[in-house]
Amino acid sequence: MNAFTYPAIQLRGLSKKFGDVTAVDSIDLTVEAGSFFGIVGPNGAGKSTALSMIAGLSAPTSGTVSLAGYDTLRDREQALGALGIMMEGLSLPERLTGAELLEYTAGLRGMDAEWRDRSDDLLTVLELNRTPNTLIVDYSTGMRKKIGLAVALLHRPPVLVLDEPFEAIDPVSAHSIEALLRQYVNGGGTVLLSSHNMDVIERTCTRVALLSRGRILADGTVPEVAAGKTLNEAFVDFIGVAPQRELDWL
Amino acid sequence: MSMWHRFASLKIRILRHGPHGDRAFGLIAGLVVAAAVVTSAALVSTGTVDDSWLTAAVSILGLTWLLGPILLPGAVPVLNPQWFRTLPTPPSSIAAAMSPSELLSVGTVVTGASLSSFVVVAAGHDGITIIAAFAAAVAQLFFLVWLGRSVGALVAFMLRTRLGGWVAAFQMSALLAVSFAGWVPVAAFLIPDLGSGRMAAHTGSVWTELPDQLEHALLIAPTGWGLAAVRAAMTSGPLASVLLPLGGLLVLGLLLWTVWMMLTAAALRQPPAQVGSRIVVRTGQARFNRGDGDSQRPDPMTAVAKRELKTWLRDPQRSLELRHAWMTPLLMMLLVAPTAWSWSLPFIGVAAAVFAAMVAINTYALDGTAVWQLLTTPGAVHADVRGRQLAWMLMFGFPIIVVTTILGLVADSSLAYVAMGAVLAAVGAACACAPLLSALMPAIGRDARERISTGQNAGNPAGGQMMSFTFVLFASALPGILAAVLQLEDVWAVHLGFGLAVLMISIAAAGPLTVKRLTIAGPELLASMKSV
Numbered sequence: 001m002n003a004f005t006y007p008a009i010q011l012r013g014l015s016k017k018f019g020d021v022t023a024v025d026s027i028d029l030t031v032e033a034g035s036f037f038g039i040v041g042p043n044g045a046g047k048s049t050a051l052s053m054i055a056g057l058s059a060p061t062s063g064t065v066s067l068a069g070y071d072t073l074r075d076r077e078q079a080l081g082a083l084g085i086m087m088e089g090l091s092l093p094e095r096l097t098g099a100e101l102l103e104y105t106a107g108l109r110g111m112d113a114e115w116r117d118r119s120d121d122l123l124t125v126l127e128l129n130r131t132p133n134t135l136i137v138d139y140s141t142g143m144r145k146k147i148g149l150a151v152a153l154l155h156r157p158p159v160l161v162l163d164e165p166f167e168a169i170d171p172v173s174a175h176s177i178e179a180l181l182r183q184y185v186n187g188g189g190t191v192l193l194s195s196h197n198m199d200v201i202e203r204t205c206t207r208v209a210l211l212s213r214g215r216i217l218a219d220g221t222v223p224e225v226a227a228g229k230t231l232n233e234a235f236v237d238f239i240g241v242a243p244q245r246e247l248d249w250l
Numbered sequence: 251m252s253m254w255h256r257f258a259s260l261k262i263r264i265l266r267h268g269p270h271g272d273r274a275f276g277l278i279a280g281l282v283v284a285a286a287v288v289t290s291a292a293l294v295s296t297g298t299v300d301d302s303w304l305t306a307a308v309s310i311l312g313l314t315w316l317l318g319p320i321l322l323p324g325a326v327p328v329l330n331p332q333w334f335r336t337l338p339t340p341p342s343s344i345a346a347a348m349s350p351s352e353l354l355s356v357g358t359v360v361t362g363a364s365l366s367s368f369v370v371v372a373a374g375h376d377g378i379t380i381i382a383a384f385a386a387a388v389a390q391l392f393f394l395v396w397l398g399r400s401v402g403a404l405v406a407f408m409l410r411t412r413l414g415g416w417v418a419a420f421q422m423s424a425l426l427a428v429s430f431a432g433w434v435p436v437a438a439f440l441i442p443d444l445g446s447g448r449m450a451a452h453t454g455s456v457w458t459e460l461p462d463q464l465e466h467a468l469l470i471a472p473t474g475w476g477l478a479a480v481r482a483a484m485t486s487g488p489l490a491s492v493l494l495p496l497g498g499l500l501v502l503g504l505l506l507w508t509v510w511m512m513l514t515a516a517a518l519r520q521p522p523a524q525v526g527s528r529i530v531v532r533t534g535q536a537r538f539n540r541g542d543g544d545s546q547r548p549d550p551m552t553a554v555a556k557r558e559l560k561t562w563l564r565d566p567q568r569s570l571e572l573r574h575a576w577m578t579p580l581l582m583m584l585l586v587a588p589t590a591w592s593w594s595l596p597f598i599g600v601a602a603a604v605f606a607a608m609v610a611i612n613t614y615a616l617d618g619t620a621v622w623q624l625l626t627t628p629g630a631v632h633a634d635v636r637g638r639q640l641a642w643m644l645m646f647g648f649p650i651i652v653v654t655t656i657l658g659l660v661a662d663s664s665l666a667y668v669a670m671g672a673v674l675a676a677v678g679a680a681c682a683c684a685p686l687l688s689a690l691m692p693a694i695g696r697d698a699r700e701r702i703s704t705g706q707n708a709g710n711p712a713g714g715q716m717m718s719f720t721f722v723l724f725a726s727a728l729p730g731i732l733a734a735v736l737q738l739e740d741v742w743a744v745h746l747g748f749g750l751a752v753l754m755i756s757i758a759a760a761g762p763l764t765v766k767r768l769t770i771a772g773p774e775l776l777a778s779m780k781s782v
Contacts, residue, residue: 058773081628085622085626090619094699100560107554109550
């Protein structure tokens with residue numbers, strides 16, 4: 001199995017340029033199988049661009065991405081088969097209910113009959129079974145995150161890539177998602193997520209990479225990167241804060 | 251700077267710096283039409299052509315202000331009232347301040363240029379007549395602009411309700427049916443025995459002028475009041491016959507302006523938060539849709555087809571277009587059936603295929619950024635293309651073929667086999683070009699997750715629609731052309747065989763092309779849709 005003999009995710013010299021702007025600048029990163037890996041960084045750091053390239057939704061300007069040992073350009077189908085994805089700000093088939101979406105996803109992936117039990121489990125654990133008649137387009141932000149996670153998990157991929165899974169959701173929804181991800185990692189899965197929420201990263205991730213202006217500033221276990229401070233304090237130290245001054249008119 | 255002045259300058263800046271390819275095309279095409287109207291006025295003034303033709307031209311121009319907003323429902327105004335909802339000013343005041351900016355448009359320029367024909371036609375008369383013609387042009391323009399604006403606002407208002415959606419779909423369908431089949435009763439009257447192969451025409455002289463009754467009717471309608479005033483002035487009629495139509499135009503224009511302001515103020519009062527789609531899937535239906543009890547392994551293409559069928563019924567834009575695509579040919583049948591040309595009923599299947607193609611050529615853009623799932627699931631793009639084709643055949647293709655067969659039998663048409671060959675080819679071409687053009691020429695509007703009503707921007711796929719229209723019509727003619735070339739035009743099997751061949755080849759060839767396009771350009775398409 002590639003998932004056990006190779007790193008779950010390996011980036012080598014990964015770069016992405018938009019005209020003269022370098023969004024991701026020659027990143028090298030290895031995410032070992034079975035780890036819970038967080039990428040943190042300020043807005044515009046290149047997190048979503050990097051995750052888009054890992055998910056195959058954007059072609060790198062240079063460098064390579066391998067997933068469970070499969071190169072995403074050379075062995076695209078196998079690499080995608082090993083992946084579950086949840087991207088921020090994208091639509092789903094909006095005119096389906098949650099249950100219909102999971103049935104559709106199972107059909108699209110040609111899954112065996114086991115999808116039905118998995119779907120019921122996911123809808124129950126994420127409390128989406130309470131609104132069986134509601135279309136995705138009418139879901140709240142938290143419900144969208146949950147159904148997005150269910151879609152990513154349904155085929156039980158070895159690697160999950162999640163863009164801002166805890167952004168703009170209530171603490172209860174965040175708790176459900178966090179619990180499910182822990183269970184997945186404990187079962188041998190690998191999670192790579194991006195987040196602004198340092199508390200969640202500190203609480204859940206085993207390793208963390210700090211990204212700024214397209215480059216990795218620090219990479220290691222959470223205690224290594226935090227270096228005796230909270231992760232939030234370490235983050236502010238790395239990135240720096242905007243100049244502060246008193247505003248008289250306030 | 252006053253509020254109306256700010257709105258006007260904002261609109262001018264948007265017109266100057268915003269995307270204006272369509273607007274430039276509209277301006278050029280419109281000015282060509284305006285030049286034709288002015289030329290006809292010049293010919294009328296020299297007595298070369300009858301003045302009733304100018305009446306017809308001006309009436310058609312006026313009709314476009316009425317029909318435009320109905321045929322293009324959901325078109326977003328350049329200055330969207332929703333942007334100004336939070337201004338600390340009463341909605342009625344904001345609406346009033348927006349009014350002058352509504353006069354700044356390509357339509358106003360084109361119509362103004364066309365209505366200068368009033369002055370051209372009055373040019374040989376005294377100064378008072380020329381002044382009256384100028385006043386008539388201004389009053390007519392004032393009326394037409396507010397006619398178009400108020401109808402547009404009314405259609406947008408109606409589209410927010412379910413009943414309004416049905417009414418709007420019926421209006422659009424009725425207008426299209428009349429546009430495409432309205433000539434059939436006239437032609438059936440003129441050449442009643444064409445279906446039997448006899449070309450004997452109902453005799454009558456060639457029109458050098460409009461029939462008096464028709465011209466009179468056109469001048470009685472408000473779209474003809476300006477010209478009626480000019481004519482009265484030119485013939486030195488009583489002052490009232492000049493002032494009454496002009497006053498009527500101003501009064502009607504003011505009334506329509508008031509309607510527009512009321513509807514715009516109502517739009518400004520809409521809550522800022524998104525409301526729901528108002529669609530609730532019934533529990534029993536949801537269970538049925540899930541296929542509980544069905545232990546078979548779902549296959550990707552069927553999964554996509556099921557998703558498509560549900561989306562056609564639940565997406566506000568798609569369901570409007572679905573109703574539109576079915577209502578139009580049904581209304582065409584009502585127009586054609588009572589005439590001597592009932593033999594042509596089976597040919598309505600070709601029109602049905604054309605409409606069904608036109609409403610389905612923007613589905614990738616309508617589904618929006620959901621395309622990410624196809625791009626990141628192995629084999630999903632292929633399944634998606636074939637699934638969309640299957641869903642199209644189930645929604646439109648097979649029913650069109652069945653109804654055409656029934657119409658051929660019921661109408662006892664001697665040309666039923668020709669119609670069936672044409673319909674088979676048209677259905678194949680339509681099924682092929684719907685996903686293909688959707689991938690090649692996506693007209694991107696608001697993303698699917700933000701689109702909850704037909705009043706929102708769903709993209710303007712006019713280019714793709716025109717291309718599909720041309721392509722499907724051309725394909726429908728192929729069996730007949732090939733049969734004629736082989737001199738086998740009377741052999742029904744040849745028409746059906748060629749029709750079937752065009753159907754299968756079109757669908758088979760379009761699939762891989764669409765898959766290739768999506769695979770190569772999918773990430774770019776996703777990025778474009780994400781950035782809107």
